[in-house]
Amino acid sequence: MAWVLLIIAGLFEIAMAMSLKLSDGFSKLLPSVGFFVFAALSFGLLSVALKQLEVGTAYAVWTGIGAAGTAVVGILVMGDNASALKLISLALIVFGVIGLNLAGAAH
Structure with a gap:
């Protein structure tokens, strides 16, 4: 269950970052409020997951x-560039997260 909470916390972190971008330096109310709500949810779920997971692994997976x-959302939704090197680097992050998850599940 802790891994599920950690994954959800990571998804809220994505929403937090997107809200921060859309807030335009906290000058737009709704995205600014969204940032704080998503941040609280993300950190809250991370803290609950940390009751059962190793801090180093959990934090690395969350980030x-x-x-x-x-x-990925920046590329697909916000029009960020998608070079081959960027996509390969993102794949390496994903494989690293999967590896950390598998290493944590072995305990």
């Missing part, structure tokens, strides 16, 4: 989901 997910 990996957030970083890779935010980059």
